[in-house]
Structures are given as C-alpha cells and as structure tokens.
Amino acid sequence: MHRNALTSRFIVFLPAVHAANTSPVNSPSTDASMASTRRMQGKVERYCASHNLTSLQTKHYYLACDLTRDPTQTLEPADRAHPILVCDLLPGKISASREFAFEEAAANWNAWHAHAEADAQVYNLIYAEKESFALESDPLGIKPVYRAETEGGTLVASSIADICSISPELSQHLDRNSIAQFLLMGYALGPRSFHKGLHRTETGERIGWSRAAGLELSRPRRYSVSEEIKTGIHLNAALLQVERAINASLERHSSGARKPINIALSGGFDSRILAAAMKSQNYPIRAFTYGRWHHRELRTARRIAKSIGIEHRLLDYPLDNYYQRLPLFMSAVEGQSESKVTQITNLLQIEADKGSALVHGFLSDPIAGSHLTDWFPNDDLESLDEVADRLVRALAPPHSRLQLVQKILDFKFDWDSFKGEVRSELCPAERPYQSAVLWDIENRQRKLISPHLLMLGQKFDVIAPFYDREMLQTWISMPRVALDKRYLQRQHLAYKFPELAKIPRDEETSPITPNLKNQLLLLMDTLARKAFIKLYGSVKGYRPESIWSLGQGMANASQIQKMNDSIRDGGKLLTEVFDLQLNLSDETLALIQSSPENGDYQTTRLIFQLVEYAKWIKALPVSK
Template sequence: MLLTDRWLAYLPHVNGPSGAISPDLVSGFTEFAFGPARLWVLPGKGARPHAGGLVRVIDTVPARHASASEWPDTIGFDDLQDALQVFTEIRETAPGTLSIAGDLISIRPVFLRRRAEGWWLSNRIELIRQVAPADAPVDRLAVLEFLILLSPMGRRTMEGGIERLFCGDRVEWSATTGPVLHAEGIKVRLGDPNPDAHPHMVAAQVKEAMFDSIRRKLAWHAGPPVIALSGGYDSRLMAAATRAMGHRYRAYTYGEPHHSEFWAARQIAERLGLDLRTVPYPHDMLRSRMPLYFEVLQGQIDPYVMHIANLLAMPETDGTAVMHGFLGDTMSGAFVCRVAPQFFRSKDALAEGIIRSYAFPNQLKAAEMAGFDKPFEQLCQSAYDNLPDAPHLFQSAMLWACSNRQRRFTSTQAEIIGSRFAPFYPFLDRAYMELWMHQPLMAQVDRTLFYTVFKAHFPEVATIPHPSSVFAIKPALKDILRKFARDRGLDAKEKLYKSLGRELPHPDIMRISYGGETDEIRRSMAAEVEAAAPALRSRFGIDVPQNLMQFCFPTRDLQYDGLHILRRFWTLARYVRWAEDAPEARLASAA
C-alpha cells in the first residue's frame, strides 16, 4: 500500500497509445505500467515503497501518511472509511485491471480530462493541464455556480474540459474495455421513515450511533484528538459526546474575546470542564492565505472557507487528530430548514427552493451584469439535474447537500487541515447518516430531533445560546440575559465608532473570514478586479459590473451580500493570475 498526495494516471481507450510525458514533470514519482496504461505516484513522507504484487495506492492528506504507513496492506476499503475518511483508492484489482474509487462522499478530489486517445486523471488540476492542454472553453455554468453557490456543482470545474468525479463515481480500466465511469451515487441505504417512533427513543439511537462512530474512528488514531470548538451546535454536540464517553480532550477556538463564537465556546468548555485554548485570528486573513488556497484547493471554491486554516497554528504535534463537526448540521435538519416547506411538493419545486435559499437578489443582479442570461433559471435547472433520486423529497434534498454543497465546499476544510493535522469527522459516518436519513420530515424541520438529543442527553450545554442569536435549545434566563447584554454592548460600541466615522476593529469573525475587514481593503479588492476585467472576459467570458465598489456597497454600509459579490469576483481575478503562472514553478514549490 503506497501512500501519496500527488498522482497522475493515463488510461487509454482500447488499442489506444501508451502514455508518454516529460520526465521532468514527474521527477521523483514512482511509475507503474499496466500494458499501455500508466500511473505516476509521488510517495508520501514516510510511505513504504511498493513491495511488489498487485498495486494499491491510497491518496490522502499528508498528515495521515506517517501513521497510515504502519497499517497492514490488507486493510479493507470499508475500514478506510473510519481510518482515513478522506481518501481515494487506486487499486489493481487483477493483473492489468485498475479501479479508482473515493471515500463515502468523494471529498478527496479526482479530476478527469477525456481525450480521443484516452483519459487523464489526477488529484491536481495543474498536472492534467500540462499533460493534456485545454481543448474546450470554461463551462460558464460552473462560473455562475461559483458566483452564487460558492463552488461549481456536480462534475463541473473552473477549467475548460476538466471534470471532477462526482459523489460515488468509480473509474475502471482494462485493456479490453478501456476506461469506464460507473456513476453509483452516495452509498447510503434509504427507505421509508417511521413517523410513529418516539422522539426520545430515536434521540437515544442518535446518541449511540455518534458514540459508536467516535469509538471506531478513535481506534485508528495513536494519540488523543483535539476538538475544534466553534460554539455552534455541531461542535458542542461533538464535545459533549466525547465528554460523556469519559474523555477530556483539549479544545481550540479562534477569534477575540468580544466575538460571539469565542463567548459561546468558552461557556461550553466551562460546562464540560475542557481545557479551551485560543488560536489568534489574523486581521488580514483572506489575502494572507491565498497562496495556501491555490496550492491546496486549486481555486475551485469560494476562499472564505480558508478561515479553518487558523487551526494550523495550534501548538500541537503534526499528525494530531482534529475533531470537527463537518456534516453534522446537514444530517440533522439544518439544510432542510433552509428550504421553505412549500417547496417539498415536487422535484421542480424542491430545485427552486434550494436555489432560493442561496441566491440573493443582489447576487443574481451581479450575475446578470456579468453577462449571464436568466441566472436563476439556469441554477434551478442545475439543482434539478443534480437532485439524487430518493423515496422522499426531503431525503433528495439531504443527498443533494451532501454530494454537492458539502462535498464541493465545506468538506474542503479537510484538505486545509490535512496539510498538518488529521481530520476526524464523527458525523461523516455511513451508519450515522443512514439513521438520520430514515427520520421523518417533521423530525428534521426546526431541527426538532436534534434539539431533543441535546435536551435528553446533553442538557448542560443546551442552555447556552447559539453565537448568532439569544436563542437556546433549553432556555435558561441567566444564560439568555448574559448573551443579550453581551450582544447589546457590542452593538452600542459599533454605533459609537460609526458616529465617529470609523469601523469597529474586527467586529465579528465572519467579517474577517469574508475578506473585507476595512474599507481600504475592500477598495483595493475592487480595483484589482476592475484591472483584471479583460482577463476575466478572455478566460471566463464574463464582464465586471461597472463601478463594482458602488454596486456592492451603494450606501457605504457594509452588507454581507455585497461583500460576497466582491470577494468572488476578486477570487476569479486571482484565479486568472494563478492559472497563468509558470506551472513548473508551482509544481516545484509543491514538491
């Protein structure tokens, strides 16, 4: 079993030519030949060399290479779902026959370019770009989805003619068949919910499923994990669960004492008796992280997800497991709650409801000014085309969120964390997901069942209000008044600064994460976009809205939808520059 985080494969069609590329491109890579097919693999740090026999390569985040190199070569694919969670397996299933398959929801990217002679696949866009130059324009729908939904959906990418394998896709190759794509979808069992199940009985099942997931995944980590504690519901549930299991892990949050997230995380840690430590939050977070953004995420998503990179500053040993609440909200009803109830009457209506939950009027207007015709209708058709079949529409909605929004955007946090630490996702678990998928819609709406889990099993953290409101799952007057007083005090301070013609320094974590911390930074970003207008037209076929700064912030007040528009156009401008850099230089720096 050879571990890697960089690979390239060429799978010819039947009677197609052998793959031939410049040796300089794959310097340091190990080459495997399967008749005319080729696989080049850059061995990970500490990885054992291939010992002969059938080839098996595991592509995963670098932080897992050292520990995984000690595992037996016979570890099963299902065990990898607990052991690594984020991976792609490239396996010689029989002499001269290859199979490429990913984790439960295909978090680890696999990019594909189909050519007349055969298919090129890699986890790095720049490798494919060099061996098989673009022969098609960029898919404009991918750009529209980036501008509105934070990333392309389905198999689309921001590169012309390059696809990203979808959730559940599996590629097989043999000399007699050539490359074949099997689209199997997310592999979770679906069925009819039981509307008569007692909420407290199901809440106990959810608790036990979570405990079981944590136990199975802990078994593959040599040392104790740390907890990424944001103060939201998912991370607090995870922290409370581990504490109930008898563990007392160290927790980390980031921000400053006046931030709501910091306040909530501190209250949770105190209730659970956890050692909470703070990671400094850089004041120019987004722009300072762009080199890491392009190196790790390859420009395929909205970069505000880079806020998770602050955890890389944790003073922990490389390879330490980091428990994170990824997927918890989607499985427990948060996504279903985004879609108004009237949209669950038909597949057409559901697709419209999904897009309405993300596409705000100013963003759609910006898309129209960029040259997109009927952007809302295009996005609705995209959502419709990508809605998985399921016995019930709310299950289709949850599957869409997992295989599109979560897989293409939120899960990329694993790629960032994984450059130094081992991602640990208790909620990314087939049994846990299937349990939630079998709950009726009424258990998902308003997160009713999720809140029952807290009230019945973790009441000590249920009284702490969510960072974004004074609401608590189990209201307690003392906690609500404390949060209310904290929020009103911050509001008064911000109004005072505004009356003096100034902005409150670092008023909330989201403003820092969204990248427009000050008016000066926002104007600099807008100027950069306007200077890149010809390049954006050439590469993506889009126009920049005239007077972008005025369009985004017409009243000079900071509006988050305007900041989203500015940041995404600015990211596209940076993408053009990144794509035009010398690819050899990028590969050299990556190696």
C-alpha cells in the same frame, strides 16, 4: 497477493482503446491514434519523473504516485508485477499513527472501503492490475479527483495543477456556466470545475478501465437511503438511536488516533455535542476556539468548555487571515469554491505534531435538518420535480445580483438548465425531503464546507464523526418532524447534556432550555458587542490592512476604489490567461457597489479570487 501504498498525489494516463474490430489494424487512422497515445503517455512519464513521482504501472497504462510522504514504504520492481492497492489520503492522515493495512488476499472493495471509511474518511482507493485500473472515492468524493479527455486517452489526477501542467490547453477554456454558478452561489454544481474539459469525480464515483473495454464510469459508492422512515418512533427511542450512532462513530473514527485529541469548539450544537460525548467516554481532549473578545461564539465556547470540564485554549484571529492563507487555499482546494472558508485555517495555530487528531463537526447541520424548514416550510412535496423547483428558488440570489453577474459575464444564465442539473442530481428516496437532504450534502456541503477538511488535513488527522454512513442513515430515517428546526438534535442535547442546553447557541438569542443566568450573560454580551461594533473600524488593531479582509461595510471610499482598480486590472489577466472577458466598466463597478451585498463585498471578492486563480494557473510549470 496485492501490494499496498499510501499517497496524497497521483497521476494516471488511460489510453483510448483502439477498436481493431471496426477498422483495419494498420489503417492510417488507427496508426495515428496509437501514435497520439504513445506521445501523450511519454509526456506524462517525463512530467512524473521530473516531479519525483514513482511509476507503478507503465505497460498498458501509466500510473505514478508520490510515495515520499511515507518514508517507510518502498515498492521494488518485483512488487509492481503484482496488483497494487493505493490509498490516496490527505497528508495529515499519512503522518498519523494509524495502520492502513489492507490485508485481503484478493480484490475485496467492500472490505477495503469499510477499513478506509473508518480510519481515513476522506480518501480514494486505486486498484492497479496489469491490464486494468479502478478508482473509487469515498461516499462524497471529498478528496478531489479530476478527469480530462486528452490526446490519445484520459488523464486522471488528484490535482488540477498536474493536469493543466501536462496539458496547458485544458486550462485556457473556462466554462461560463460554472463561473456564473460560482459568482452567484460560491460553488459550481456536481462534476463541474471552472474549466470546460476538466471534470471532478462525482459523489461515490468509480473510474474503471481495461484493455478490453476502455473507460467506464459508474457511482457504486454513492449515498442512498436504505432504511424506511421510522414514522411511528417514540421520541425516547429516537434519542437513544442518535446517542448510539454518535458514540459508535466516535469509537470507529477515533480509536486509532493519537492522544490527546484536539477538538474545534465553535459554540454551535455539533461541537458541544461531540466534546461532551467524548468527555463522557473518557477521551483525553483539548478544545480550541479562535476569535477576539467581542466574538460571541468565543464567549459561548468558553462557557461550554467550563460546563463540560475540559481544557480550553483560545487561538488568535489575525484580521488578514484571509489573504495570508490564500496560498494554502489555492494549493489544497485549487480555488474551486468560495475562499471565505479560509478562516478555519486559524486552527492550524494549534501547537501539535503533524498527524495529530482534530475533531470537526462536518455534516452535523444538514443531516440534523438545519435547512429543511427554510427551504420547505411545509411537508407537502410530492415529487422530485417539486424538490428541484423549491431548491432552485431557495438558492436563487436576489434579482439585482443575478442581473449584475449576467452583466459582468455578458452571459444570460439559464435557470431552466440549472434546474435540470439540480433535478438530475436528486437521488430517489422514500420521501422527497430525504432527497433534498442528500442533495444538500452532495452539492453545497461537498463544495462549500468540505474544503475545511482539505486545508486542515494538510497538518491534522481530521476526524469528522458526522461524516459516517451509519450516522447518516440514522438521521435520514427519522420522520420529517424530527428534522424541522433541528428538533431531534435540540432534544438530544437537552436529554443527554441538560447543562449545555442552557447555553444559547452563538447564532441564536435563546437557549434550548431557558436559564436566567445565561440569558443575562447573553444580554450583557450583546450590549457590549453592539457598543464596540460602532467603533470597530477605527480602533487600532481591529482594522484589517488588506482590503480583501474587510467586511461589514468597513471599507471607506479610498479602499473601495482600490478594490475596483484591483479587479479592473485583474480582468486583463483573466483575458490573458483564460478566454474570459469580464465587463468591468465604470458603470458595472458602480452597480457592484450599489448591490444589496455591498457591505460584504461578496461579488468583488469572488472576482478577486478568480484573478488569484489566474495567477496560480499562470505560474504552473508546463510539461515538455
């Protein structure tokens, strides 16, 4: 019988398996290797002890977890003689009122995952036996796990900070390809981190280890397309399947949550569909929107809430939110993606206890086909090579931006190599467009949008109904025409919630179902917004004090100079902390300011983020 534990932080050291069958047991090389292993394990043990982590396995490998977040759980030494199942969760889930009782008497990964996918959604499962170890992530591996080869074995941890504190040399060497991808797209592909020797687990990955075989990596939990495309399905049947999938997912992921359930209502399709579906099923819900009066999404959300008949509250939108929430971003996301996602942390203003439920529309856009038409205007793809080629062309920044990044890094970006990375991550499917949807989910959404869940999950029991295996299979089995321009999602809204279909989406100019009243309201909103935007930067209380919160071309010459001075000084820190020398000459800075994205200061802000990351790494404690 195994014992259970919940954690949000763990560290594992898996010794290298010394092959006695290939060299004499007492040979100098074997002795030296074993000494290295003992030295590193001792270092890991001392670090974990100094950070109050509880040791769960110490003999053949080392595993320690933070069990302090759940004061009700204790593991006595006698318990540790049995196999231990550890569920690695976000802190908000541990504080929720859910029951994580994995009651199977023997190892049963399918049953464990079914339970964890329903209640946790974002998790890692660890099964620790006396002479073997296994870790499996949720399908997208949203809660990060990092792996690094070190002296005498492999370090695996839930945090870059812990690995770099134990082995500081790993933090010093940055991967220029990863940094280039970050500056060009806001994230790095697949298992890449900013560091050469540090790898993030891939989607659905399993890390296995045993005394006999050593380290083994595989991807048994990766999403795959298991159903044939429903080419002849009637629209009404498709709408019914989508409705059933949404209702089943809400039931599966919300049944154990605290009530009332909070929902982030943005004014888009996903949040209005979820809010209306939950209202129709009599869930007690409260809707929240952050913003200022001139933000169109706020006014759209207000009309949606009134139409549904639910409580709706407005949250403040501090203009310096980006800079204020950067420490949270560094601790929760560890700097590994574009930091503009920090605006979602405005939802942390919701007055609710830790562990309260918050519904988020993560993955609604890609599974409904929001990018398909832009990336693949015609359904003429015949191979995964063509998919990779189209994806690379769609993701490629303007040529001037590419030249700028190459100049900053003094590094020629290899697009053929990048295309090869994209191609290697494409999962086979019945039709190539399905592979493109899965690639978007496993890369762009995982790296750019899922940080929402990591930050909000520090406080909330985050529920993401669209992040559901059955939901994904339902959508991706639909014919291509159903996904073009979100056709099926739009029809579902018009069919199931016709009044909501009359309200324009906040980014669009017309509703799904034309309505004169809403069109006139939209016109009035647009005119008022355009008039105000001209004065926006000069109105007291509407101009951010932090230069890094400026956008839309608001920075004046003095503020632009401050940005340049800041990143020039920061470049020195990047050289000090990492082996990274940036070309931040006056000529390069002038090119940055004249680039097409000058008004949003994107490149400047990303360099600033790298500097803040260097400060964060430099401040980490170093293990003795």
